[in-house]
Amino acid sequence: MTLKRLFAIGFCATVLAGTSMPVLAKKIHFVQQDVVEAFDLVTGQGYQIGTATGDINGTTSVSFALSPSGPPVGDTLPITFSNKVIITDIDGDQLFFDNNGTGSFHLAIPGADFRGSGGPMTGTYVLTGATGKYSGWKISRTFIYRAILTNPPSPAGALGTVYVEVSPKKE
Secondary structure, three states, X not given: OOHHHHHHHHHHHHHHXXXXXXXXXXXXXXXXXXXXXXXXXXXXXXXXXXXXXXXXXXXXXXXXXXXXXXXXXXXXXXXXXXXXXXXXXXXXXXXXEEEEEEEEEEEOOOOOOOOOEEEEEEEEEEEEEEOHHHOOOOOOOEEEEEEEEXXXXXXXXXXXXXXXXXXXXXX
């Protein structure tokens, strides 16, 4: 291989690496995919279960409480929430988090652009306890996340799913 060709390959690799850096800058620590099992529209309380994959792999269990934080704007109600999250890995080791944040909850008003109910959410996961291999993790360690909650438009009152991306918080 000629020096000129090696230089060209190296240059292209450098350019490609440089252009992809913004995408790689935000590391996803783990992804959580849950199914909403219960949701009381009056109290805003419910629970969801599912799985976590990534740096942490296992089952998830979340008890949640949604609260309005302002009046609706069109079909969207601003919300806050306070959740308790348990992740249990394949060895039975567990992580416990307080999950708090804000979001926009579409109210499933007929004719609205958003089909069904739910919406985007952001917030923090704060470690409150850990067992087994995680017992050395610092309690109060904070992670950031973004999520989407969606409930289908029909049948009326049907429960949906939650997709969450959890990333390390820059200290």
